[in-house]
């Protein structure tokens with residue numbers, strides 16, 4: 001009986017852990033609410049965490065070009081999603097001057 005209870009408790013803990021860990025890619029909380037956010041989380045977090053997007057190092061590329069370069073690398077998105085994502089990122093993470101601390 002004890003083992004049985006332990007199994008159930010264990011299964012619950014694992015289940016809960018997954019439910020909590022699933023939706024958020026590290027850094028997702030840094031992306032403000034807005035139209036296109038869902039598309040970013042869906043399309044852009046398959047290869048790297050959202051924090052890679054938020055903390056990008058090359059600031060000389062406009063967001064639509066960054067998105068296009070990710071598509072060239074293999075990101076899968078519909079043309080609508082690509083547009084949404086580029087528009088969202090331009091608004092949510094505007095081009096920042098060199099030396100910005102974010």
Ligand code: HEC
Nearest residue numbers: 043044046047052053056057058067070073074075076085
């Ligand atoms: C097919 C895999 C893949 C997908 C999907 C993907 N990326 Fe990337 N991304 C990469 C790789 C690989 C790198 C690191 C190499 C590089 O910087 O070119 C990267 C790096 C980045 C960087 C960091 C560049 C820098 O200057 O620090 C940003 C920003 C970025 N991705 C944005 C996006 C956005 C926005 C999306 C969704 C449209 C996306 N990525 C989807 C593969 C992907």
